[in-house]
Amino acid sequence: MTQPALIEEFTERAEGLSASVAPAPDLAAAVEYAVKLTLEMGGTTLAAPGWEGDDLAAIEAACASAGLELFSSDLRAVADNIFCGFTQADWGIAETGTLVIDSRSEDLRLATMLAEVHVAVLLRGNLRPNQEALHDEMDALFKKGPAYLAFISGPSRTGDIEMVLTLGAHGPRQVHVMLLEDAS
């Protein structure tokens, strides 16, 4: 599959699962999106574990100028106060609109589970046609040390009351995917 075809399928599927997908020319654009979304929804905090160096500096700067409180580590301490989780995703699966996130880091897990809104940055080059195309990467991960790998497809949902689809059962109420240009 060509990259445009992968992007098209991924977008269609993810949107079908109530996720939002938007292109981002660079990380700065993705950060801006997350900050703006948080402010619009009345959030005051952003958890961004797993970012380092210039990337982290850019997030810090954006949060500071928007007046958002930034948490980048020790998220347990602020577990009930995470509005936006801003994380990277390792891969995307086009067939099902799925984000695949190596979640060995507890902070990363908490940001993607406890946040009201999850904004994930995915490199377009890391899109795969289906889950089977990730077999080798997954197998390698599962054969060295502890692992916690998450497939995330859209926001948390339930149909437990009369099969009525309701978003935000226990996890994020919204999932936004920033498709990042590979060169950036």
Added chain:
Amino acid sequence: MKTTPSDLKQYRAQLKDALGNEFLGKTLETFTDIICQRRDTCFENMDFAALAAEVGRMKDAALPRLMELYAQFKEQAEAAGAQVHFAATAAEANRIIAGIAEQASVKKIVKSKSMTSEETFLNPHLEGEGFKVVETDLGEWIIQLRGEGPSHMIAPAIHLSRQEVAELFNRVIGGDRDPDDIAGLVQVAREQLRQEYLSADMGISGVNFAIADSGTMGLVTNEGNARLVTTLPRVHVALAGLDKLVPDLDTALKIVRILPRNGAGQIISNYVTWIRGANECATGPEGKKEIHFVFLDNGRLALAADPVFGEALRCIRCGHCANVCPIYDKVGGHNYGHVYIGAIGLILTYFYHGRENARALVKNCLNCQACKANCAASIDLPRLIKKTAGLILDQEPRRPAKNQLLAHVLKNRKLFHFILRNAYLAQKPLAKGDKVIRHLPSFFGPEHGFRSLPVVARRPLRERWPALVTAEASPRHRVALFGGCLIDFVYPEQAEALVGLVKGRGVQLDYPLAQTCCGLPAQMMCEEDTAREVARQNLGALDPAKYDYILTLCASCGSHLKENLPKLLAGDPGLAAKARQMADKVIDFSSFMNDVLGVEPTQGETGPKLAYHAPCHLCRGLDVHRAPRDLIQAAGYDYAPYADEEVCCGFGGSYSLEFPEMSAAILGHKLDQVEATGAEILVSDCPGCVLQLSGGLDQRDSPIEVLHIAEALARAGLKPAPDKS
């Protein structure tokens, strides 16, 4: 601890209550409609049967190796910092888990959904040991608050209406909630349970699959509670049946491919979580999670080695066997299962929760085959249900009189046919000159009055045959008609329609007179020896080598001869080959007419409006869908389709006598849909269905006429295509 009535009368009373619960009926119908529709959409561009067969093969390959896989899993998981335990029994699993909790000074436990923990009744055990246990899946939390067990494998509270949930929350938490604000009800759970995750010391989860070669477990969920349960508390215990062990990631990915699609009608669940070993956990010892796996045997190893019942362990717990079951659709999981519900539940109840709980329950199967056709692991569920019923029957102190009588009479064809012929005389006063008996004699009981019964024919088909059929000059097809009891003795006119349709078209039709009942009624009453005996007799009466086709007008006979005969005679030297030969030549009326002979569409005006009922044993038993519908249209009828054409009519042979209330409810559902089409005629390709449908319509005083499809085609003057050779 839960009990399900072992007495059939008591169980029927429970079913009757459920049938009278309008709320439940509506809720269930909405649920099954939505989920089946979503599920079918998921497989639109996929070969479901091939995928299900592959899952079945993969699981089959793992079953003889469970202990080897367990050892491999243990080694791998321990290498990554987990602890792995083996529990021989449910009680041992509960003790191990309570021991882990005590050792780790746990006070509060949060749980994500685990059917295995329902199997072991883990919650009451832990609560008895003084731990606080909170279910966190929304449905599980609701039923925990109500003090109930789940009514569905993946939708545990689906038997409840929004009003009942709102009232429950008002009672337990306080406040006054709007039942129609479902998002608001979900929000209650989100807020209440968030605090529980944060303050719990231990999380208990189930396991959807355990990958042996890496010691990795997988969880397939939607709400996100399992992620919180496996992350926030410092201790994680994963409880898995041994049957959840799979050799490798390939198998696991295959399960992920089919499980959410088939179970929930989703191409993927929101969360698929893969966990290996002791991950980071800030509050755990040395910043690591204390993680335990408890593998439960509870009879699984013995079951895995069983040549017949081992197949049950293929189950991946998608729950779809309930969604497609017409019985579940009417009464819900609390009345159609014990702990495990749906078709697989009928089987597993006997093995995991005992004969008493399974005794009445296991009889509640129509053999409509809907579960089998939709099983994610292609388990032959109706067959295993019947085998389980047979096991239980074998363990009863004595066989019911009706079984003894049936076995005695069916084995002796002459006696059997003598009784059938004379039934005509016995019925005469009841019929009062009519073609049906509207008021059954009182020993039947009023619950049987939902359908009129047909009168046995004055002259059976076997008597009419010699005058009916003339020799074909140059036959193209040598065909034996397998009549079956209903055609021969009750509805010979259906066979006469067939004879008229094919006359002069090169079909040499034989009706070997020594043929007897196909044996399905015996098999349905767990009299397998009798079924085997009549199978032998039929092979003696009708040598398949002499014919090109063995034609049936009864889908049930057809599917029994095709599928069950080779199984029944598999161990019979010589006859096994003959049974296979017969099975290979069996063909149903519609396929023979449409696909073998071909027809010339009638010309002229469109005929009357006609609805079709697909017999279970035709559409699923013989996988025939198109032929009857093509024929109806070729005959010029105004074909009026409806949603549940391929759903059972509720007949099920002796089922309708054993569970008349259920049979009536399922028939009612069917007839409501048929009446709504405005059809004047209803056709089917099975005399059993014709009996049920016409009997029900007669009791409704409906003007709709019920015909065998052969009769409808003959009436329209449909002709086979001329011989082109």
